[in-house]
Amino acid sequence: MPLTFDESKDRVARLVQHFRTNRAAYRGASYKEAQARQEFIDPVFIALGWDVHNDQQSSPAYREVVVEASQPFEGHQRAPDYAFRVGRETKFFAEAKPRSPLL
Numbered sequence: 001m002p003l004t005f006d007e008s009k010d011r012v013a014r015l016v017q018h019f020r021t022n023r024a025a026y027r028g029a030s031y032k033e034a035q036a037r038q039e040f041i042d043p044v045f046i047a048l049g050w051d052v053h054n055d056q057q058s059s060p061a062y063r064e065v066v067v068e069a070s071q072p073f074e075g076h077q078r079a080p081d082y083a084f085r086v087g088r089e090t091k092f093f094a095e096a097k098p099r100s101p102l103l
Helices: 005-021 023-027 033-047
Strands: 065-067 071-073 076-078 082-086 089-094
Touching (some): 033 082
């Protein structure tokens, strides 16, 4: 069952608070991109209503979120961390990166 707007907002707010509470650990050099994806990025997109883990068991051609799908870009193949689709059409990409020392 999809989350309501308020439920989504609350989940994202809890993730933000969790990050703030443990900011030093998450900003450390030992905190890896894969951990950030698992602990924060995936849960945010799930809270926003995207089927990140293919819980609906859609066929590969119709998955809402494709992780590291190869995409042609300026004559090269690129693999963004996330491709978000509606039907077979990609609507946007998201790229996870290691922490920035400025954050």
